[in-house]
Amino acid sequence: MSEHITVIGSNSFSGASFVSYALKQGFKVTGISRSEEYNDSLLPYKWGDYKSFDFKQLDLNKNTDEIIDQINENKPSYVVNFAAQAMVAESWDSPEDWYQTNVVANVRLHNQLRQFDFIKKYVHVSTPEVYGSCTGLVNESNPLNPSTPYATSRAACDMHLLNFFNNYNFPVVFTRAANVFGPGQQLYRIIPRTILYIKLNKTLQLHGGGHSLRSFIHIDDVAKGTLSAMLEGTPPDVFHFSTDYHISIRSLVEKVCEKLNANFEKLVEVTDDRPGKDAAYLLDSTKAKKAFNWNADISIDDGIASTVNWVNEHFETLQQLPMNYIHKK
Numbered sequence: 001m002s003e004h005i006t007v008i009g010s011n012s013f014s015g016a017s018f019v020s021y022a023l024k025q026g027f028k029v030t031g032i033s034r035s036e037e038y039n040d041s042l043l044p045y046k047w048g049d050y051k052s053f054d055f056k057q058l059d060l061n062k063n064t065d066e067i068i069d070q071i072n073e074n075k076p077s078y079v080v081n082f083a084a085q086a087m088v089a090e091s092w093d094s095p096e097d098w099y100q101t102n103v104v105a106n107v108r109l110h111n112q113l114r115q116f117d118f119i120k121k122y123v124h125v126s127t128p129e130v131y132g133s134c135t136g137l138v139n140e141s142n143p144l145n146p147s148t149p150y151a152t153s154r155a156a157c158d159m160h161l162l163n164f165f166n167n168y169n170f171p172v173v174f175t176r177a178a179n180v181f182g183p184g185q186q187l188y189r190i191i192p193r194t195i196l197y198i199k200l201n202k203t204l205q206l207h208g209g210g211h212s213l214r215s216f217i218h219i220d221d222v223a224k225g226t227l228s229a230m231l232e233g234t235p236p237d238v239f240h241f242s243t244d245y246h247i248s249i250r251s252l253v254e255k256v257c258e259k260l261n262a263n264f265e266k267l268v269e270v271t272d273d274r275p276g277k278d279a280a281y282l283l284d285s286t287k288a289k290k291a292f293n294w295n296a297d298i299s300i301d302d303g304i305a306s307t308v309n310w311v312n313e314h315f316e317t318l319q320q321l322p323m324n325y326i327h328k329k
Contacts, residue, residue, distance in 0.1 A: 002052065004028045005230075006071055008060065008109075009082030011035050011043065013185045014125065014177075014219065018080065019053065020045040021223035028052040030074055032067055033083070034059035034328075039321060041314035044184045060105045061329075068112045078230050079113065080123040081106070087325055088129065088150045095149035097329050102153035107160055114170045121171050123230045128176045128240070128283055130155040137284040140176075140238040165236040173233035175226050178242035178283055182219035182303055183310030187323045191216070191304065194253050195311045196323060198262040206268045210250030215242045215282055218298035218306075228292040242283035243296040252300075259304055 005022055009015040010031025019029050023045060029052065031045075036057050040046040045053060058067050060083050071079065085091070085101040113122060131138050132145035144159070146152040164170040181191045197204045225241040233239060247255070257264045288294040298306075311318060 002026050002028050003078070004030070004074055004076040005078045005080060006030045006032065006074060006076040007080050007082065008032045008067070009084065009125075010045075010055065011037065012082045012086075013042075013189075014180055014222065015082035016043045016045055017182065017184060017219040018082070018223045018226055020048065020050075021220065022227060023048065023050040023053055025227065029054075030070065030076065031055045032058050032070065034061070039317060041310075041317050042184050042186070042321075060109065061101055064105070064108050064112070067109065071113070072116065075116075075118045077118070077120045078123065079119055079121075080125070080226065080230060081109075082125045084125075084127075084154065086150070087327075088148050090325060090327060091148055091150035091153070094327070094329075095153075097327070098149050098153045099156075100329075102150075103156045103160070106157050110161065110164055110170070114164055114168045119171065121173055121230050121233065121235070123173050123175060123226065123233075124158070124161055125226070126158050126174050126176045126238075127151070127154050128178065130158060130176070134282070137282050138240075139284040140240060140287055162236055169235075171235045173229050173235055174238040175229050176238065176240050176283065177222045177225075178215035178217045180219045180222050181216050181307060183307055185219070185307070186325075187318060187321060188325045190249060190252065191256065191307055192311060193323060194256045194267075195260065195308055196318065198257065198260050198267060199311070199315065200319060203269050204253065204267050205271045206250065206253065207271055209270045210248055210253060210268075212249050213246055213282070214249065214252075215244075215246050216252065216300055216303070217241060217243050217296055218303040221296040221298055225288055225294045228294055229288070232292045237291075239288045239291070240283040240285045241288060241294070241296070242285045243300070245300055246282055247300065255300070256304060259301075259308060
């Protein structure tokens with residue numbers, strides 16, 4: 001019998017991509033998310049004929065007891081949590097919503113999960129935003145120095161989980177990935193947004209001129225690493241997933257324009273930068289490479305090509321969907 005994974009936040013881009021990857025590896029998966037399963041074009045696990053997946057629409061903020069009951073009924077070997085109130089700039093507008101989901105709701109969940117002895121590993125999908133703006137490569141021992149309500153809420157939850165490991169031996173493993181991208185990503189993210197704006201002949205706003213330096217990693221490489229961390233990580237390990245290729249947002253947009261034969265100068269409009277935006281966070285993934293021979297195999301060019309193909313294949317549907325972030329409490 002294949003082992004069972006419960007994935008919380010299964011409708012997120014990273015969550016849905018991980019579900020798809022885990023199903024391909026033969027795991028049985030239960031997905032939990034606050035939203036219903038929306039358009040298939042944004043859910044990678046819908047692109048295969050998978051029989052061993054079950055979905056439950058439950059909100060981490062409102063349905064903690066139901067989530068716990070579901071986990072207790074299925075008794076999964078692993079719980080992987082992608083659920084978080086995301087978005088950096090928007091967290092300044094109503095920070096209480098970010099703390100409610102990313103700290104309070106998660107702590108309430110963890111305080112019940114720690115009582116289940118059938119859970120071999122709990123994987124908490126964190127973010128490099130917790131490090132703040134850094135210089136050079138950042139490894140897993142770098143001090144936390146968050147600079148936005150979003151980042152502070154995620155750092156607080158990470159620290160709480162370390163308390164639970166130290167006091168209860170809660171089997172938590174953390175992952176932090178660079179900027180993920182690939183087919184199925186939310187349309188307000190920079191790569192799918194750029195592709196769609198080119199195809200729709202719309203103007204793309206480039207915050208601060210796009211000089212922030214980032215590493216972009218294909219979601220399939222992150223899903224592969226997350227599964228390895230789940231199986232082989234030793235609590236309370238932290239693993240980074242990133243590439244060695246670093247690029248500015250401006251250069252990234254230029255690369256997409258080149259792929260689609262579009263004029264960069266006609267596409268973009270430079271606007272003010274967002275408050276608290278980190279100039280760079282470049283992750284050192286040496287630990288994951290040594291621990292379970294992980295590598296980022298998909299290049300930025302191949303990843304952009306696969307994302308362009310996805311947009312082209314689903315273009316009639318995607319152009320009808322919202323292209324801006326919509327905040328939900």
